[in-house]
Amino acid sequence: MTVHDVIESLGVEVAVDGDTTRLVTSGYACDLLSEVIAKAAPGSAWATIQTHINVIAVAAMVGISIVIVCEGRTCESDVVKRAAKEHLTILYSRDSAYIVSGKLYALGLR
Amino acid sequence: MLEVAGDLHLHSCLSPCADITMLPGEVAGRLAARGIRVASLTDHNAACNVPAFQRAFQRAGILLVPGMEATTAEEVHLLCYFETMDALWKFSRRLLASYPRIVNDPERFGYQLVCNERDEFVGQFPFLLSMASLLSLEELRGLVEQLGGVVVPSHLDRRYGLLYQLGMVTSDMEFPTYEVAHKVNIERIAAQLPGHPQFVSNSDAHNLDSISPPRYVFEIEELSVHEVLVALRHENGRGVRLL
Numbered sequence: 013m014t015v016h017d018v019i020e021s022l023g024v025e026v027a028v029d030g031d032t033t034r035l036v037t038s039g040y041a042c043d044l045l046s047e048v049i050a051k052a053a054p055g056s057a058w059a060t061i062q063t064h065i066n067v068i069a070v071a072a073m074v075g076i077s078i079v080i081v082c083e084g085r086t087c088e089s090d091v092v093k094r095a096a097k098e099h100l101t102i103l104y105s106r107d108s109a110y111i112v113s114g115k116l117y118a119l120g121l122r
Numbered sequence: 123m124l125e126v127a128g129d130l131h132l133h134s135c136l137s138p139c140a141d142i143t144m145l146p147g148e149v150a151g152r153l154a155a156r157g158i159r160v161a162s163l164t165d166h167n168a169a170c171n172v173p174a175f176q177r178a179f180q181r182a183g184i185l186l187v188p189g190m191e192a193t194t195a196e197e198v199h200l201l202c203y204f205e206t207m208d209a210l211w212k213f214s215r216r217l218l219a220s221y222p223r224i225v226n227d228p229e230r231f232g233y234q235l236v237c238n239e240r241d242e243f244v245g246q247f248p249f250l251l252s253m254a255s256l257l258s259l260e261e262l263r264g265l266v267e268q269l270g271g272v273v274v275p276s277h278l279d280r281r282y283g284l285l286y287q288l289g290m291v292t293s294d295m296e297f298p299t300y301e302v303a304h305k306v307n308i309e310r311i312a313a314q315l316p317g318h319p320q321f322v323s324n325s326d327a328h329n330l331d332s333i334s335p336p337r338y339v340f341e342i343e344e345l346s347v348h349e350v351l352v353a354l355r356h357e358n359g360r361g362v363r364l365l
Contacts, residue, residue, distance in 0.1 A: 045289030064196050064259065066288040073290075088258075 030101030039116040127336030130162040131324030138232035141329035145241035146178030162189035177239040199276035279307040
């Protein structure tokens, strides 16, 4: 499954396109960035409510394929710019991280 | 240079997680007995008890640095220090304006008691103080610095610390001074930080028995709040020395 496929299936707002040809191989949900660094797998779709600029740095470090910002939260322009520079896809969802995780799971991401 | 023992992270009975015996006279007595000469009351997100502590500290010959431990939107704890009470009040009002008003249930979260300088309880703070403010780390830091204050990120080596919540410190967000809960962690923490910061380790006392002997001294020209803030900014040859 690619980033493009996930965007189509979830039907959420795209804040940053990024590289939509990247493969998405798993999912992860967490707001503690130190935990994400330690536990998230490369290729993950990551659901979080954190919008600090370090989200982008952590995603790049881990090799996250998509960041899904939940609960209707949005990122500041500097965060969006940094994500675009990293070719990282950022999506905005009105759902909670729990619902987003369920949807990702239903898509077959484990 | 003067060498003055400091403890810039203490909670009073106002913090819901602190013991109700954390009263001005009691705390001042313990600090004086430990040889601490510069101290700061840093309750979570409120400063109501600072004036009472300032008077009690003064009687015990301890200099009070106006301060607070603020919680950013990312749930990072930041120690915020100011040169004057006026600046602390301004900060306190701005923080409260950006704060979710959840009425505290003392039986669940703990009592948030306002006290006077005679160690008497005179009221309760109505809104739960352990919530995160709506100000981001950058906004909160900007506000403190605009008011002439200094930010020291709290206990980098444990929960609610900057590294724990946000995973890393990038070179565009470095601080001159960081706090660690335990001095043994400094080498490991320093390796994860940009630049060459200095470290303090305070008691973060939530009860009287946790008020510890001095862990560091300020190297300053004279005993004043201004000099302490310069030392925390690590400027003009002022700084801290770990013991």
